[in-house]
Amino acid sequence: MDSTYRHADLTVDQQHALLTAARTLAEEFAGIFGTETIERFLHTSYDQFAGRAVIANYLPLLAERFARQRLRALARVEGKDDAGVPIVLFLCVHNAGRSQMALGFFAHLAGRRALGWSGGTEPGELINPAVVEVMHERGIDITGEFPKPWTSEIVQAADVVVTMGCGDACPVHPGKRYLDWDLDDPDGKTPEQIRPIRDDIERRVRALLADIGVPAG
Structure with a gap:
């Protein structure tokens, strides 16, 4: 594994963190994926975030989390x-x-009865602080999440793809179930203006869970 992460643009600490992440993922996916696949997914996941200086200190952690999601998706697809x-x-x-x-x-309503993922066609740097605030009002902490892209295996693994304002940039896979939710963009809005959007989203999520047969907790 050591040779994969020896690049000039990585600090010693980042190299060490990525090597540790590779070993962790190798243990988690033992018997499912080999070292080469895990290293490739971890490295390409790192590259997805490497251009965003605002999260530079967390790049190895974000790469590990995104690689884990992608590997789970690939396992589903295969x-x-x-x-x-x-x-x-x-x-x-x-x-x-x-x-x-x-x-x-x-995630809050489905618990372990279903799995939810999210992504963006043009991922931002940080989650909108006003969005974090209004979700906290409902007792839901999303500070552990981060803007990320979508990848082919993630889309292919999903049973339902819900799009919100990404238009033609959203991925289309034949045979996949798609729902398009027409929602205002909370970008630039105050918490007071975002609350109706939040409540509309909650209603739609509850209806979706009922539709796919997952009890809302």
């Missing part, structure tokens, strides 16, 4: 995932507002 729960992918433009609120409600 029939190596026996979790048996439905997967819903929420997509918007920056993955900083609407899709994060939807994911927050989905």
